[in-house]
Amino acid sequence: MRRTEIIVSSHSDFCFGVQRALNIAKEALKKNRIVYSVGPIIHNPQVVSEFSREGLKIINDVKEICALRAKGKSKKINLLIPSHGISPEVLRKNRIAFIDTTCPLVERVQRIVRDLSRKGYFIIIVGDKKHPEVRGLAGIAGKNFRVLKNKREAKAFNFPQGASAPAEKKLKRIALISQTTASVSNFKEILSEIAKKDFKELVSFNTICKNTIDRQSEAQRIARRVEAMIVIGGKNSANTSKLAKACRKINKNTCHIETREDLKTEFLKGKKSIGIATGASTPPYAIKEVVERIRRNDI
Amino acid sequence: MRRTEIIVSSHSDFCFGVQRALNIAKEALKKNRIVYSVGPIIHNPQVVSEFSREGLKIINDVKEICALRAKGKSKKINLLIPSHGISPEVLRKNRIAFIDTTCPLVERVQRIVRDLSRKGYFIIIVGDKKHPEVRGLAGIAGKNFRVLKNKREAKAFNFPQGASAPAEKKLKRIALISQTTASVSNFKEILSEIAKKDFKELVSFNTICKNTIDRQSEAQRIARRVEAMIVIGGKNSANTSKLAKACRKINKNTCHIETREDLKTEFLKGKKSIGIATGASTPPYAIKEVVERIRRNDI
Numbered sequence: 001m002r003r004t005e006i007i008v009s010s011h012s013d014f015c016f017g018v019q020r021a022l023n024i025a026k027e028a029l030k031k032n033r034i035v036y037s038v039g040p041i042i043h044n045p046q047v048v049s050e051f052s053r054e055g056l057k058i059i060n061d062v063k064e065i066c067a068l069r070a071k072g073k074s075k076k077i078n079l080l081i082p083s084h085g086i087s088p089e090v091l092r093k094n095r096i097a098f099i100d101t102t103c104p105l106v107e108r109v110q111r112i113v114r115d116l117s118r119k120g121y122f123i124i125i126v127g128d129k130k131h132p133e134v135r136g137l138a139g140i141a142g143k144n145f146r147v148l149k150n151k152r153e154a155k156a157f158n159f160p161q162g163a164s165a166p167a168e169k170k171l172k173r174i175a176l177i178s179q180t181t182a183s184v185s186n187f188k189e190i191l192s193e194i195a196k197k198d199f200k201e202l203v204s205f206n207t208i209c210k211n212t213i214d215r216q217s218e219a220q221r222i223a224r225r226v227e228a229m230i231v232i233g234g235k236n237s238a239n240t241s242k243l244a245k246a247c248r249k250i251n252k253n254t255c256h257i258e259t260r261e262d263l264k265t266e267f268l269k270g271k272k273s274i275g276i277a278t279g280a281s282t283p284p285y286a287i288k289e290v291v292e293r294i295r296r297n298d299i
Numbered sequence: 300m301r302r303t304e305i306i307v308s309s310h311s312d313f314c315f316g317v318q319r320a321l322n323i324a325k326e327a328l329k330k331n332r333i334v335y336s337v338g339p340i341i342h343n344p345q346v347v348s349e350f351s352r353e354g355l356k357i358i359n360d361v362k363e364i365c366a367l368r369a370k371g372k373s374k375k376i377n378l379l380i381p382s383h384g385i386s387p388e389v390l391r392k393n394r395i396a397f398i399d400t401t402c403p404l405v406e407r408v409q410r411i412v413r414d415l416s417r418k419g420y421f422i423i424i425v426g427d428k429k430h431p432e433v434r435g436l437a438g439i440a441g442k443n444f445r446v447l448k449n450k451r452e453a454k455a456f457n458f459p460q461g462a463s464a465p466a467e468k469k470l471k472r473i474a475l476i477s478q479t480t481a482s483v484s485n486f487k488e489i490l491s492e493i494a495k496k497d498f499k500e501l502v503s504f505n506t507i508c509k510n511t512i513d514r515q516s517e518a519q520r521i522a523r524r525v526e527a528m529i530v531i532g533g534k535n536s537a538n539t540s541k542l543a544k545a546c547r548k549i550n551k552n553t554c555h556i557e558t559r560e561d562l563k564t565e566f567l568k569g570k571k572s573i574g575i576a577t578g579a580s581t582p583p584y585a586i587k588e589v590v591e592r593i594r595r596n597d598i
Binding site: 188192 | 504
């Protein structure tokens with residue numbers, strides 16, 4: 001019998017921010033029977049399910065908290081801000097107390113955006129406008145901002161024109177920051193396009209977190225050496241999706257799965273070497289399960 | 300007889316900085332018999348010749364002043380800093396008093412460079428390392444700087460590595476500024492290349508002066524409409540050389556001349572329309588002379 005060679009990325013633990021958020025949530029659940037989270041605390045459905053069983057309830061909007069409060073249940077409400085952060089303006093407006101699990105690296109980007117916004121820069125956020133981190137940053141940026149996803153959008157970008165454009169925009173001072181879990185190559189492509197625009201000043205902060213960068217480069221290194229690559233993590237996880245995309249660029253035989261159940265026998269068939277990489281919010285036990293699944297296929 | 304159509308650029312006066320420098324020099328020559336200038340006061344040999352006749356002497360290095368001073372002639376020395384500025388460090392070191400004609404827009408770039416250098420940025424100066432303005436900026440930048448001329452040099456650029464690299468460089472904070480008389484498209488190409496590098500922070504100031512930008516775009520607009528283009532100005536003038544290059548990109552029939560004497564009859568032969576553009580340091584009478592030369596050809 002031939003055994004498939006399995007190479008697991010050395011960057012396969014929860015990232016610092018995810019681990020910290022889970023620890024805070026665990027403590028909160030020890031003290032309280034129910035804790036509300038604005039959206040999933042991290043982007044891994046399996047981990048979120050575990051926390052749901054312990055009493056973590058997910059709501060989609062802060063307004064739901066206001067509704068509960070209106071029903072006189074305010075004393076029982078423990079609100080938790082997930083690791084991706086939310087716009088503090090939303091909380092301030094609604095005067096809601098909260099338990100904060102926002103990743104300190106996301107908080108750093110929030111501080112940079114707040115500072116740039118005060119200085120009158122037009123802010124470009126590189127990322128996905130539907131992602132909670134980006135929505136939080138957009139809330140802080142005020143009115144003068146735009147979210148750009150890729151090179152194509154960057155090429156088409158123009159400063160808002162006409163009478164409705166605020167005076168600051170006329171100064172043409174652009175600032176560029178990135179979602180912490182963006183792809184480095186995509187960020188550089190976008191900056192490179194923006195550099196060609198008409199501006200007086202351009203400030204750019206590469207705010208992609210080191211864990212995302214290391215995870216991507218290590219996964220790509222493995223993808224180069226193996227016949228097939230498995231990326232494990234939430235389908236709603238930005239860093240996992242980008243990890244899968246980065247690996248696929250190098251190795252066409254890449255699949256993105258959430259759990260071992262998603263893994264097809266056909267995919268494993270005849271592969272002499274398989275690489276495994278995980279997202280920042282993928283629980284470490286997921287690797288063990290996938291390895292077992294590959295080993296069962298060997299028999 | 301057919302008359303050649305002549306279109307003269309509406310941006311054909313001395314720029315503000317050049318006019319100001321000449322006014323200051325005139326005043327200084329009224330008060331003193333001899334004034335020394337470190338390099339040509341502006342980059343137009345014909346204008347410099349006129350001032351030489353009035354008593355303006357050009358020296359190549361501040362050291363020549365020190366030599367004169369050593370001979371006991373210090374009381375008679377009136378030193379003039381030309382419009383492109385020089386590194387103030389050179390003057391400070393030699394404790395030399397001076398009359399300053401540095402263009403206020405160049406001074407602004409000097410202030411930006413001084414500020415960036417203090418904050419520990421690695422400074423990239425877009426320009427020609429032999430140009431007095433760039434040499435002045437380099438003197439202010441300290442040790443952590445590099446002058447880049449074109450896209451090719453920008454592509455090859457890397458942060459200095461190894462033990463000899465100062466600690467600040469490890470932070471990978473890059474700042475980019477430009478010689479005030481650079482080409483806008485070249486500046487953008489260089490920035491676009493630098494944007495692809497590995498950095499934490501990139502700050503870029505488009506310090507090309509508005510007069511340079513307007514002069515280039517107006518000359519290019521004319522070059523598109525005419526059969527031939529004449530660019531008048533010093534061969535040692537950065538903005539004039541770039542003006543000629545920008546016109547040549549659009550109209551192959553472009554020639555760069557200093558005076559009407561450089562104009563060949565062959566070049567004028569059979570041309571139905573000719574455009575004229577001048578550099579920021581070209582005296583307005585040069586246009587009149589060239590127009591007369593074209594008209595003589597018409598007869």
